[in-house]
Amino acid sequence: xxxxxxxxxxxxxxxxxxxxxxxxxxxxxxxxxxxxxxxxxxxxxxxxxxxxxxxxxxxxxxxxxxxxxxxxxxxxxxxxxxxxxxxxxxxxxxxxxxxxxxxxxxxxxxxxxxxxxxxxxxxxxxxxxxxxxxxxxxxxxxxxxxxxxxxxxxxxxxxxxxxxxxxxxxxxxxxxxxxxxxxxxxxxxxxxxxxxxxxxxxxxxxxxxxxxxxxxxxxxxxxxxxxxxxxxxxxxxxxxxxxxxxxxxxxxxxxxxxxxxxxxxxxxxxxxxxxxxxxxxxxxxxxxxxxxxxxxxxxxxxxxxxxxxxxxxxxxxxxxxxxxxxxxxxxxxxxxxxxxxxxxxxxxxxxxxxxxxxxxxxxxxxxxxxxxxxxxxxxxxxxxxxxxxxxxxxxxxxxxxxxxxxxxxxxxxxxxxxxxxxxxxxxxxxxxxxxxxxxxxxxxxxxxxxxxxxxxxxxxxxxxxxxxxxxxxxxxxxxxxxxxxxxxxx
Amino acid sequence: xxxxxxxxxxxxxxxxxxxxxxxxxxxxxxxxxxxxxxxxxxxxxxxxxxxxxxxxxxxxxxxxxxxxxxxxxxxxxxxxxxxxxxxxxxxxxxxxxxxxxxxxxxxxxxxxxxxxxxxxxxxxxxxxxxxxxxxxxxxxxxxxxxxxxxxxxxxxxxxxxxxxxxxxxxxxxxxxxxxxxxxxxxxxxxxxxxxxxxxxxxxxxxxxxxxxxxxxxxxxxxxxxxxxxxxxxxxxxxxxxxxxxxxxxxxxxxxxxxxxxxxxxxxxxxxxxxxxxxxxxxxxxxxxxxxxxxxxxxxxxxxxxxxxxxxxxxxxxxxxxxxxxxxxxxxxxxxxxxxxxx
Numbered sequence: 001x002x003x004x005x006x007x008x009x010x011x012x013x014x015x016x017x018x019x020x021x022x023x024x025x026x027x028x029x030x031x032x033x034x035x036x037x038x039x040x041x042x043x044x045x046x047x048x049x050x051x052x053x054x055x056x057x058x059x060x061x062x063x064x065x066x067x068x069x070x071x072x073x074x075x076x077x078x079x080x081x082x083x084x085x086x087x088x089x090x091x092x093x094x095x096x097x098x099x100x101x102x103x104x105x106x107x108x109x110x111x112x113x114x115x116x117x118x119x120x121x122x123x124x125x126x127x128x129x130x131x132x133x134x135x136x137x138x139x140x141x142x143x144x145x146x147x148x149x150x151x152x153x154x155x156x157x158x159x160x161x162x163x164x165x166x167x168x169x170x171x172x173x174x175x176x177x178x179x180x181x182x183x184x185x186x187x188x189x190x191x192x193x194x195x196x197x198x199x200x201x202x203x204x205x206x207x208x209x210x211x212x213x214x215x216x217x218x219x220x221x222x223x224x225x226x227x228x229x230x231x232x233x234x235x236x237x238x239x240x241x242x243x244x245x246x247x248x249x250x251x252x253x254x255x256x257x258x259x260x261x262x263x264x265x266x267x268x269x270x271x272x273x274x275x276x277x278x279x280x281x282x283x284x285x286x287x288x289x290x291x292x293x294x295x296x297x298x299x300x301x302x303x304x305x306x307x308x309x310x311x312x313x314x315x316x317x318x319x320x321x322x323x324x325x326x327x328x329x330x331x332x333x334x335x336x337x338x339x340x341x342x343x344x345x346x347x348x349x350x351x352x353x354x355x356x357x358x359x360x361x362x363x364x365x366x367x368x369x370x371x372x373x374x375x376x377x378x379x380x381x382x383x384x385x386x387x388x389x390x391x392x393x394x395x396x397x398x399x400x401x402x403x404x405x406x407x408x409x410x411x412x413x414x415x416x417x418x419x420x421x422x423x424x425x426x427x428x429x430x431x432x433x434x435x436x437x438x439x440x441x442x443x444x445x446x447x448x449x450x451x452x453x454x455x456x457x458x459x460x461x462x463x464x465x466x467x468x469x470x471x472x473x474x475x476x477x478x479x480x481x482x483x484x485x486x487x488x489x490x
Numbered sequence: 491x492x493x494x495x496x497x498x499x500x501x502x503x504x505x506x507x508x509x510x511x512x513x514x515x516x517x518x519x520x521x522x523x524x525x526x527x528x529x530x531x532x533x534x535x536x537x538x539x540x541x542x543x544x545x546x547x548x549x550x551x552x553x554x555x556x557x558x559x560x561x562x563x564x565x566x567x568x569x570x571x572x573x574x575x576x577x578x579x580x581x582x583x584x585x586x587x588x589x590x591x592x593x594x595x596x597x598x599x600x601x602x603x604x605x606x607x608x609x610x611x612x613x614x615x616x617x618x619x620x621x622x623x624x625x626x627x628x629x630x631x632x633x634x635x636x637x638x639x640x641x642x643x644x645x646x647x648x649x650x651x652x653x654x655x656x657x658x659x660x661x662x663x664x665x666x667x668x669x670x671x672x673x674x675x676x677x678x679x680x681x682x683x684x685x686x687x688x689x690x691x692x693x694x695x696x697x698x699x700x701x702x703x704x705x706x707x708x709x710x711x712x713x714x715x716x717x718x719x720x721x722x723x724x725x726x727x728x729x730x731x732x733x734x735x736x737x738x739x740x741x742x743x744x745x746x747x748x749x750x751x752x753x754x755x756x757x758x759x760x761x762x763x764x765x766x767x768x769x770x771x772x773x774x775x776x777x778x779x780x781x782x783x784x785x786x787x788x789x790x791x792x793x794x795x796x797x798x799x800x801x802x803x804x805x806x807x808x809x810x811x812x813x814x815x816x817x818x819x820x821x822x823x824x825x826x827x828x829x830x831x832x
Contacts, residue, residue, distance in 0.1 A: 082796075209773070209777065210776065266655055268777050269773065435796070438795075449780060470554075472554075473560065476560065
């Protein structure tokens with residue numbers, strides 16, 4: 001009888017416990033809260049807001065999104081890491097900050113099963129091999145593919161009613177600009193001109209200090225400062241001498257300053273978030289930005305120029321400064337094409353000091369899943385640009401999203417040309433990147449504001465870069481820079 | 491024996507008195523000690539700690555010495571065997587750092603122009619609100635509202651109001667331009683937009699405007715309280731003597747408000763020395779470096795650049811600047827404020 005009662009008790013316990021165990025398996029992260037941090041606004045943070053409820057429903061986990069202005073994001077996250085406060089579990093951050101996050105071990109190495117989940121073979125090698133890893137260890141998941149490109153009003157530039165007048169004035173046909181010289185000729189030609197939509201500005205370039213605007217200047221500098229066959233652009237790979245004040249960079253800054261008078265006066269206080277509002281309103285002929293403007297330009301709710309936007313790789317320099325030879329070189333082709341892989345993309349990492357790493361990696365994999373990013377890339381305002389073969393191959397996806405076929409091909413082609421180009425410039429990605437960038441940012445905005453000349457600004461930046469390099473250890477920095485650009489010394 | 495008894499009583503009282511005093515003293519210390527410990531732990535200790543840091547080469551992720559040692563593969567051995575060096579390089583850099591000098595110049599501009607604007611307009615508003623009129627209570631509350639707004643909100647409001655293209659102010663200005671151009675004889679062509687936040691000099695002025703909009707009510711509140719504390723019979727006596735309103739303002743109101751004026755100007759001056767929030771939201775320190783303040787530069791140096799030792803050195807330089815300002819100001823105050831009121 002005792003045995004029978006004992007059996008009954010065990011049976012009752014098993015019956016009572018099984019459903020709850022099953023429920024636990026259904027919701028593996030019930031009761032676990034992940035704090036996700038990224039920049040403020042719909043771009044990048046928006047998809048987390050939109051899709052976190054789906055993941056919460058599936059797993060029982062809870063997602064709290066914390067967003068900070070671009071200018072504060074680095075400080076907030078690095079301070080949390082530095083002090084070990086454990087404020088954040090998952091970070092969606094710029095790949096350029098890897099030196100500050102990955103090198104000191106602030107991020108958890110990505111588990112292989114998570115990488116397997118998101119089909120890494122589908123990711124373009126540039127993003128898969130160089131953006132998400134530090135040394136041989138992968139610390140993040142690819143989320144967004146980033147490179148700068150040129151947007152132009154093809155209804156005005158590609159032939160059309162202005163072609164004859166332009167050719168008569170400048171001596172060559174009006175068409176998509178291949179060099180910065182052509183870019184400024186066209187901008188000058190159109191600036192202030194009355195069009196069907198009213199007066200138009202020549203250019204629109206983000207220039208606000210303490211934002212992502214300095215990347216636009218880097219894009220100008222790439223054409224004049226990148227030496228074909230030499231991957232070292234920001235510094236010399238011999239001794240870490242800053243190249244930022246060489247004549248190529250100075251000429252690029254003079255160009256960037258020229259843009260002030262060829263665009264809306266307010267652009268000196270605009271970040272890309274602002275230009276993305278104004279360019280689709282038809283205010284200017286040109287715009288330089290990441291791939292985000294493509295999907296925004298076809299969204300009829302915000303764009304007045306749907307179907308009128310041309311997509312092209314960044315213009316190049318008609319000359320470039322060879323800092324090793326100390327002279328200007330004119331390329332045989334007439335153009336030094338040097339697309340800038342600005343930023344390298346937003347990537348997703350998990351904090352090494354997180355208490356809910358498993359849940360955080362699961363949510364990271366959910367957000368970086370191929371189907372998810374495919375959808376996000378074609379949706380305007382998400383901040384997500386294509387970084388996977390599947391996104392480039394699925395033309396239907398782009399046409400279904402509202403692109404006409406020709407525009408979709410142009411758009412994807414412009415991005416692919418940039419990221420596959422042998423002379424592409426990789427963004428700075430070493431310890432102290434944020435400080436190098438912000439120091440330069442201050443100096444270029446001073447030059448834009450007319451406080452100092454382009455040469456003075458860049459000399460100041462070079463001196464500051466040298467000071468930072470010495471402070472952080474020149475040998476260490478040199479080793480990191482060489483590794484980040486794949487310099488082998490051969 | 492009796493004598494001895496008489497002598498013993500005062501002695502006993504004295505001993506008792508001493509006992510009470512000692513007990514009192516102990517109890518005072520016991521009651522004061524929590525506050526003193528908190529003060530020492532949260533204010534004094536960090537102050538001396540950061541003073542110490544300012545004389546080292548400590549950075550985020552290790553000192554310069556540590557980093558050099560890492561790259562050369564040797565063990566770092568600096569001050570007293572520690573892994574950092576003691577150095578004056580941070581204080582030396584203060585004299586060469588152009589960006590810091592610009593930030594200091596901007597900060598002084600914000601302080602002197604800001605305090606002047608806030609005091610003058612605060613005083614005028616206080617004079618108005620000190621008059622009897624219908625709805626005075628409501629008007630007073632409305633005037634105090636900006637003071638209750640968070641500085642970040644003030645910054646965003648400012649950004650919206652001072653956009654050169656799309657803002658109520660820009661609209662008003664466009665109407666003004668259209669009207670002005672049509673005025674016979676003196677009408678002339680004007681720029682279609684005003685560079686409120688896009689030109690360095692204008693941007694500095696606009697920052698002062700925004701900060702003033704928020705803090706004029708504070709000045710008004712203090713001065714209004716002061717005005718209401720001035721007895722009416724002084725004014726009545728002056729009136730009997732035939733004093734005009736202007737004379738009464740210069741000879742009675744302003745001198746009697748002097749101690750409060752001194753206090754309010756000092757408080758606002760010290761506060762503006764620390765201005766950062768409105769600037770971060772509106773211009774980010776730009777255009778160029780036109781609106782970067784010392785506090786913003788310190789924040790960037792410490793938290794973006796991770797250069798804790800230099801940020802600590804600049805903080806102490808700012809402290810010295812603020813102390814000089816306060817001493818000079820209080821010194822001047824002693825001369826200006828009538829004797830007996832200071």
